[in-house]
Amino acid sequence: MNKKLDFYCDEVLSGRFPIKKVVETENCLAFNHTKPGWSVHIVIIPKTHIESLTDLQNLDLVKELFQIVTDIVKTKELFKTNYKIITNGGSFQESKHLHFHLVSGEPLGKANIMV
Numbered sequence: 456m457n458k459k460l461d462f463y464c465d466e467v468l469s470g471r472f473p474i475k476k477v478v479e480t481e482n483c484l485a486f487n488h489t490k491p492g493w494s495v496h497i498v499i500i501p502k503t504h505i506e507s508l509t510d511l512q513n514l515d516l517v518k519e520l521f522q523i524v525t526d527i528v529k530t531k532e533l534f535k536t537n538y539k540i541i542t543n544g545g546s547f548q549e550s551k552h553l554h555f556h557l558v559s560g561e562p563l564g565k566a567n568i569m570v
């Protein structure tokens with residue numbers, strides 16, 4: 456079987472890979488990127504497996520994900536400097552589990568936003 460790479464189910468949500476949590480809710484998890492490309496680089500994921508943005512049908516989950524993003528932007532006062540949200544799809548998406556990158560500050564060398 457040709458299993459798709461899913462770092463988030465296989466390593467993060469399973470607890471095998473240690474992460475530093477930023478926010479955790481019933482259905483979502485936000486944590487510091489394990490290989491940050493920016494001085495602030497947080498990944499936000501749903502805890503249930505959703506492959507990509509086009510598979511995100513649950514509007515309550517959409518709301519929860521973006522509420523977390525908004526809360527982090529406010530709590531860390533990223534709106535005072537800069538921030539952006541990225542999600543990758545198609546061939547840009549390395550790990551086939553929906554995730555959003557919230558980045559701010561300065562790029563750290565060659566920004567790696569693929570995972």
Ligand SMILES: [Zn+2]
Nearest residue numbers: 461464504552
């Ligand atoms: Zn998954």
